[in-house]
Amino acid sequence: MEKLPVEVLEKILTNVRLSVQDVVHFSLSCHHFYQIVTNSNKIWKTKLFQKWPQVKTLLENKQIIFQHEVRYIYELKKRTRNLLEKMPAKFYKRYEISDSDLHEWNNILHEREEVYNYLVLDLMEVVNTDVPINSIEVVPLTTPGNKTFQYYANKVLRYIRQLHLSKVWKEYISLPQSRQILEVGAVFVAQWCQPNVEVSVEDIGKKLDNIADEVKAALRSFYPEHPLFKATQQQLDLWRMENRDQNEWKVNECRQLITVMRAVLFQQMKFCGNNHSYYMPQNSFINEVLEKRQGLPITLAIVFEGVARRLGLRCEPISFPAHFLLRFCESLDPESDWYYIDVFNGGQIVRKGACPHSRFSGSRDLFPVATAVQVIERMANNLEVSARQHAHPNGKITRLRSSLELLKLVNPRDISALVSLARLYMLHNMDTKPLENFLLSQEFEVPEQAQRVVHMLRDYEAHHARNDLGLFSQVEAAPRSPNLHYAVGMVMKHLTLNYKCVIYDWDPVCLAAAEWQAQNNVDKLQLKDEQPFYNVLVEDGSHRYVAQENLTPTSDREEIYLNEDVGRHFSHYFETHYVPNAEKEKEYPADKKIRHWFHHQKKLESINL
Known part of the structure; x- marks a missing residue:
């Protein structure tokens, strides 16, 4: 065995059936093998990408020692488990955990660029482990499938995801409007509100690509000479990544495309509005809408616009007070005939003067095109309404908290959302100091409103100091009385x-x-x-x-x-x-x-x- 060439050993050890632990055990069998395994960047690079394929694009082109990277990931996992194990005793009496309570995790995130991805992978593994525990007794916290371990892993996952997404948002709004793609904004909302679900721009983009391909296939059947089929790959890639400022086709060609699109999405694929459970949060998440093919007008419009853009069409999002439609003009002339597409009602065409949600005078500028930021703000408002309607008054607050914190991020001057967030923090004895500092750092149209909120928060801090001294406090046993028939856990x-x-x-x-x-x-x-x-x-x-x-x-x-x-x-x-x-x-x-x-x-x- 010792005489085998290094290349052969590398071939064996990089086999997908061998785990990282197998390679480590093999290296410890003798000094010769230890040297080969330790010095082979190929072995460790392959093992790392086999076990964590999600980080391949992050590390593939980096000049690093992959054995050190694998060791760091395993050491990070131990530290993660250690921090999670401390949380139940620390926060058992705390109904909701403040961001400031999780500062240790923020410190870890700043260690190196890749840490965020490693932490997400590890925490996702914890929260998504579905293993039954067959014991009538209390089990160790780290037992696979332990719901308490998963509960705190979810809290941390939400925290680090939203820290990361706050940076993603700043990058998004710094882009020129031509690059602020609606579907990317919709993915951001879905990621913010579903921290334990893996939603990526790449996956959503591929699903929209597939719908666009379905439209092309149907178009070829009816209009095989359509110029879309002569578009270069470079053009198709550009339409995918940039908002259109005009259609790429003549009037009749646009009409053919829209007709086929409506048939494919609303008749063939059965996309529709969800009238029965309108404000359920799933209707606002683009991943859920693409899977279930139903949703709110705004998410259905984002799907339709994303497909249309891939086909060289420009659909303008219009945010009415009580509805959300797409405006489409077949001609390059902005004063020519145009109409609305009602994606919530089967792609119905709404002509000038026929929209029940407006006072049409025929002016194209009566309702301006909604920017990507305005669309995302409206999605956040929908999620706040959803959280208030579908959460019992005595129920969970995480959804409401997430939607209000999302509004704080996308519209930092929305004073009503900030007031609601302040009240929620105070109600659940959370740290209000960061919100106070935030209010002082912003410029508001009516500064007195912000000052009143700041005074409210300071009064709260003065008279209702958080019981941080209670962290790790001894839990006292509750004596049962004879009239108690039932028990905790029943x-x-x-x-x-x-x-x-x-x-x-x-x-x-x-x-x-x-x-x-x-x-x-x-x-x-x-x-x-x-x-x-x-x-x-x-x-x-x-x-x-x-x-x-x-x-x-x-x-x-x-x-x-x-x-x-x-x-x-x-x-x-x-x-x-x-x-x-x-x-x-x-x-x-x-x-x-x-x-x-x-x-x-x-x-x-x-x-x-």
Whole structure:
């Protein structure tokens, strides 16, 4: 074996079936092999790209020692795991984590250019690991599939993605408008709001390329002599990357293309507006719209415009107060006949004077073309409305926070969004100092408005100081009272509202304010407020406070696992119930006996059946 040429050994060791660990173990078998493996940049470069193909374009042309790069990635992974393991004890009592609480991750990001990509790959691996945990007991945090580990990895992933995207946004708006492509802006929005989903400009571009190819195939069937088929690859590449200032074709040729485009997208591919769930966030994410082929007018318009641009057509986005359309002029003459394309309603053509959303006088300039930045701002506004409409008042705030922070980025002078963000930060005891500094750094049309917000934040800081001293505080065990029937982790059904939920906290009697009790008719309950009340996570993403007499155990958990706060309290689901994480177990140690008794009873029932 020692006599084999280095080239042969490299050929063997670069085989895709051998892992990085296999190569390391082989190198430790003798000094000769150690020298060969250590000195072969080819082996380590190949292994790195085999294990992490996502970084190939980032590193392929760099003159680096790839063994050092592989070592750095593994060392970074250890540091990542170490930081994540500290987070549950540190933030167990914190409902929402401030960006300033994650400064350690920001420090890591500044170590070198590639760190962002390495961290994203590692955190994505954590959050997307779907391995069942078959244990009735509390498990170590790093157990694959541990929901608590994934919960905090998601928090960090969101933080570092949005830090990175803030830089991407600055680069985007610094481009000339001819290079501010709508689909790129739509990808930015999708990435901002879906940190645990891999959405790339390249993938979205390829999907739009494929739709454009479908249109070309249909065009060839009906109009084989269309000049589009004579366009050079250089022209096609330019149309893909730059906004058109005019159409590339004559009037009749444009008409042929638009006719075929409408037929392919709306009849053949079935793109349509989502009337049934209009403000669901998925309708604003271009990756979801391309997959499900339905969405809001604005995202459908971005798809249509992206395909049209690839075919040498110019479609102008027009942002009406209550709708979003594309304006199209077949002629090079801006005063000639033009019309709107209503992509939300099957590509319907809306002529001059027929649009119900405007007071048409026939003037082309009545509604100006929306810039890419204006389109993205409107998408952010849609997402804020969506977050407010579809999040229960007692539910998750991450979606609302993300949409407001997106608005802060794309329109830093939107004072109403900044006020909403300030209130959200104060409500959830988050660090408001960075927002205060931001307000002081901006110029507003009405400076007094910003000053009032700053005073509000300073008053909050003075009277409601964040309890940072509580970080890593000792969790005290809650004593059970005899009237408590249920336990943390048990899956329940509401007897009147029929929703499914999981208990994550309880009080021996109702501790809610008198106003809340009156609003929720607690006095009409059989035992009124003199009974246990449970804090529960509901399948719709909310958390609620429920009387014991309104709950009954169930084995049907349905979609409780989709509630993003499950991981804050529980590590996994086991057969009949959710198993608390270490912090929750410390707080409710006596509940374990009740959970296990119910589990045993369910097992007996299944055996008897």
